[in-house]
Structures are given as structure tokens and as C-alpha cells.
Amino acid sequence: MSQQRRALIAEDEPILALTLQRMLNKLWPELEICQLAENGVQAVQLALEAQPDILFLDIKMPGKTGLEVAQELAEEWPEQQAFPLIVYVTAYDEYAVQAFEHSASDYVLKPVSEERLQKTIQRLQTRLQSKAADNAGDELERVLGQLRNLLPAQHSAGLATPALPATTPASNAEKLHVIRAAVGNNVRMIPIEDVLYFEATDKYINVVTREHSSLIRSSLRELLPQLDSSLFWQIHRSTVVNIRQVSLAQRDESGKVTLKLRDSDDKLSVSRVYAHLFRQM
Structure with a gap:
């Protein structure tokens, strides 16, 4: 008897x-649809809880895009659990889809046709059969590598966030030289070179220097294009570090990377997506 397979659908409509x-x-009556997620945030939560074999991810969803869902799951997925196959469901035309299919087992265009979905099912079934003989981490490593290929060119220097195609290149954004952070009735002026790291928390970003921490109302998506990518490297979906303030990158037996900062007791964890930035040259 073939193994029962389970899938999650993330679609806001x-x-x-x-x-x-x-x-x-x-078309695939043996497949159990274990969860329906209404947005990207819920998709991450339900996928981590249910740990399905397949994810059908809408590209553009509230909360998180399909690419951001894939990245967060790649960072948080249990190491010994096989990573799910990903199918992106998108309304974009063939040209746009080429940018997304590299991190997926397949993609389908909206409106979804039975003929196209049948081909996707056949590909998934073939992949699942081949995965049975693979190690649990093989699919995760494949997705991690392909997610890195989807990140913008500046990711080679360490700074990136998965995003839908932008009409204005991020490189055109004016770079920040000073961070203005409200402290009570005052505004603290923080030179950008003094920042040790930025840490996103809900609707705010914590700006950490040697002397103090300050909150600014922004998101990493808004902040990243304004930073010099040769100095500020994204190391986690919620953390960007000033690479000049890093004194040591420590890798443990499991491969997890932790950064030690100069003149600071803070230690920063590097997610799987960005761990390759700290491999020996």
C-alpha cells in the first residue's frame, strides 16, 4: 500500500x-488536504504544525509572500523531518513565473486547469517516489540553494529579502547615513556606522548600538534598500548585522552558525538561508 500523502493549500481567496x-x-483522491491557510503568516504556522508533504503556495498573499513562506519554513523546519515539495500558484504570466519556478517542484498559473494540474500531480508523485530513498535533509538543502538564487544580486554581499519583482530597483534608493529614533520627546540621531545590528519586532525595528537600543517604526522590507549592502548583511529574516562589527562566526556540530560581535556580549544566530555567507574562503 502506498504511503498516504498530505498537502497544505495557502490561498487568500x-x-x-x-x-x-x-x-x-x-485528480489525486489519495492526497489528504490537511490544512487551508488564508495568508502567509497562517501558512507558516499551519505548515510547521502539520508538516505536510506538499505545499501549494499562492505567490502574492497578505502577511507574507509565497517566497517568504518558503524561506521562513526553510529556517524553522525540523532538521530530521523531510522538507515538503513546493508548488507555487500564481496569476503572473510565463515571464514572471520563470523567476519563481527555480525554488519550486512546479508551478501552476491561475486560473488552474485540470490538464495543467494533472501534469503537476504526476511530477509530484515522481518526486515523492525519489525522495523516499533520499535523506531527510536533501530536499531542504535543495530549497535553500534555490532560495538563495532567487535573492537579489546584492545577496552575494550578504543583503537580501525575497520579494516580488519591483518596478523600481532597490539600488536606486537613497542610502541612510543617520538613523532618527524617537526617545520620549527627543529624537536620537544615530550614525549608521555605529549600528551593531537591526532586529525586527512586529511593526518596529530595534536599532542596537554599543551604548543603547532604540526603536524605529519601520519594517526590514522598507529599511533594507536604504542600507549599504557591502556593510549590512541580512543573517536572518528578522536580523541585519553590521559586518564590520562581527569578530567571529562560530559553527557548531549541527552546522548552526552564531556571530560574536566586537565589544558586545550579544550573540546573533544565522539562519540556514544565510549560513553559507560565513563559510571559510
Whole structure:
């Protein structure tokens, strides 16, 4: 008897989600649709809880894009658990899809047709059969490598965030020289070179220097294009570090990388997506 496979659908339009579920039930009745997520944040939470074999991710969702969901799951996925196959579901045309398919087992265009979905199912079934003989971490390593390829060119220097194609290149954004942070009725002026690291917390970013920490109301997505990518490296979905302030990168037996900062007791964890930045040259 073949192994029961489970899938999660992340789609913010309920009619489209139910339509895809109905088509999958018809074309692949053995597949269990274990969860329906209404947005990217819920997709991450439900996927980590259910640990399905397949993810059908809408590219553009509230909270997180499909690419951001894939990145966060790659960072948080249990090491001994096989990483799910990813299918992106998108309304973008063939040209746009080429940028996304590299991190997926497949993609389907909206509106989804049964003929195209049948081909996707066949590819997934073939991949699942081959995965049975692989190590649990093989698919995760494949996805990590392909996510890195999807990051913007400046990721080679260490700074990146998965995003949908932008109409204005991030390189055109004016670079920050001073961070202005409100402290009570005052505004603290922080030279950018004094920043040890930025840490995102909900709707705010914690700006950490040797002397103090200050909150600014912004997101990393807004902040990243304004930073010099040769100095500020993203090391986690919520952390960007001033690389000149890093004295040591420590790798433990499991491969986890931790950064030690100069003149600071703070230690920063590097996620799997960015760990390759600290390999020996």
C-alpha cells in the first residue's frame, strides 16, 4: 500500500482555495488536504504544525509572500523531518513565473486547469517516489540553494529579502547615513556606522548600538534598500548585522552558525538561508 500523502493549500481567496482543493480531490483522491491557510503568516504556522508533504503556495498573499513562506519554513523546519515539495500558484504570466519556478517542484498559473494540474500531480508523485530513498535533509538543502538564487544580486554581499519583482530597483534608493529614533520627546540621531545590528519586532525595528537600543517604526522590507549592502548583511529574516562589527562566526556540530560581535556580549544566530555567507574562503 502506498504511503498516504498530505498537502497544505495557502490561498487568500477562499473560492480559489476551495476550487484547487476540489480539483486535487478529483485528480489525486489519495492526497489528504490537511490544512487551508488564508495568508502567509497562517501558512507558516499551519505548515510547521502539520508538516505536510506538499505545499501549494499562492505567490502574492497578505502577511507574507509565497517566497517568504518558503524561506521562513526553510529556517524553522525540523532538521530530521523531510522538507515538503513546493508548488507555487500564481496569476503572473510565463515571464514572471520563470523567476519563481527555480525554488519550486512546479508551478501552476491561475486560473488552474485540470490538464495543467494533472501534469503537476504526476511530477509530484515522481518526486515523492525519489525522495523516499533520499535523506531527510536533501530536499531542504535543495530549497535553500534555490532560495538563495532567487535573492537579489546584492545577496552575494550578504543583503537580501525575497520579494516580488519591483518596478523600481532597490539600488536606486537613497542610502541612510543617520538613523532618527524617537526617545520620549527627543529624537536620537544615530550614525549608521555605529549600528551593531537591526532586529525586527512586529511593526518596529530595534536599532542596537554599543551604548543603547532604540526603536524605529519601520519594517526590514522598507529599511533594507536604504542600507549599504557591502556593510549590512541580512543573517536572518528578522536580523541585519553590521559586518564590520562581527569578530567571529562560530559553527557548531549541527552546522548552526552564531556571530560574536566586537565589544558586545550579544550573540546573533544565522539562519540556514544565510549560513553559507560565513563559510571559510
